[in-house]
Amino acid sequence: MSSKTEKLNLDAPQVGRTIQRLRQAYNLSLGHLAEQSGVSKSIISQIERNEANPTLVTIWRLSQALETSIEEILQDDTKTSKIEVLSSASTPIIMSEDGLCVLRVLGPIDTVEWLQWYEFTAEPGGKLISSPHEIGSKEHLTVIEGSLTVECGDESTQINAGETIRFRGDLPHTITNSSSQTTKAWMVDVLKSSVMV
Numbered sequence: 001m002s003s004k005t006e007k008l009n010l011d012a013p014q015v016g017r018t019i020q021r022l023r024q025a026y027n028l029s030l031g032h033l034a035e036q037s038g039v040s041k042s043i044i045s046q047i048e049r050n051e052a053n054p055t056l057v058t059i060w061r062l063s064q065a066l067e068t069s070i071e072e073i074l075q076d077d078t079k080t081s082k083i084e085v086l087s088s089a090s091t092p093i094i095m096s097e098d099g100l101c102v103l104r105v106l107g108p109i110d111t112v113e114w115l116q117w118y119e120f121t122a123e124p125g126g127k128l129i130s131s132p133h134e135i136g137s138k139e140h141l142t143v144i145e146g147s148l149t150v151e152c153g154d155e156s157t158q159i160n161a162g163e164t165i166r167f168r169g170d171l172p173h174t175i176t177n178s179s180s181q182t183t184k185a186w187m188v189d190v191l192k193s194s195v196m197v
Contacts, residue, residue, distance in 0.1 A: 015059070018073050020048040022066045037065035056092070056105075056112060070112060094118075100126030101175070103187070116189040122148065122177035129174050137169030137191045146183030149176045 023033050023044075034041040039061050046052035047062075054062075056070075063070050092105040104119040105112075120141070122128070141150065142164040149158045153171040158178075167173060169189055177183045 015054065015073060016048045016050045019044070019062055019066070022068060022073075023048075026066065033062070033065055037061040039065075056094075060113075071108070096126060096128045098125075098127055100124075100177070101128040103128075114191050116187075116191065118187040118189075120175075120185040120187045122146075122175070122183045122185075124177055124180050124182070126177045127174060128176075130169075130172070132171055132173075133169040133189070133191050135170045137189065138166060139169040139173065140164065140166050140188040140190075141175070142186045144184045144186065146177065146181050147179050148183055148185060149178050150174070151176070 023030075028036070030041045030044050033039075033044055037044075039058055043052060043054075043058065044062070047054050047058075059070055059073055063073050066073075094103040094105065095101065100123040102121045104121075105116070106119055107115060107117040120128075141148070141159070143159050143161050145161055147158055147160045149156060150165055150167060151174040152167040153173075157165065159165045169191065
């Protein structure tokens with residue numbers, strides 16, 4: 001979800017180990033990886049030492065530079081179970097710029113480039129502002145509690161609990177909680193027209 005402000009909570013010590021292992025396998029210095037990925041040398045060093053929580057965009061840039069997938073970087077090699085359970089504390093979170101909207105990333109990281117789904121919570125007055133995604137992208141929003149106002153391009157509409165709205169994700173769009181209560185919703189983003197039904 002690269003157009004939204006991202007503050008990810010990734011409680012994954014293996015991320016730093018994996019990045020360091022791949023960097024060393026390619027005989028890349030911190031400086032070379034920084035140059036190829038566009039991520040600063042100091043940030044990469046902090047990630048490798050598990051002193052920084054990388055954003056999804058940072059992990060994506062590093063995965064591209066290391067010619068691997070986001071899933072491989074986030075994969076915990078110590079896990080052998082066929083079932084994966086994420087605790088609430090380890091579920092990645094994205095916050096809006098105003099700090100009043102929270103997106104809990106429920107979808108797997110390996111689908112993030114084309115399919116994303118979230119639990120969306122907005123406090124009164126909260127506003128999630130998004131730049132356009134890829135051409136053909138669509139967003140789907142189902143309100144569970146409260147109401148939300150969705151602006152897409154030059155159109156605006158309000159949806160209430162139990163209602164679902166589908167709108168173009170390839171236009172500037174804003175989701176606002178203009179009510180006086182906390183609103184909860186499910187959000188699904190399909191980001192590539194090639195996978196649209």
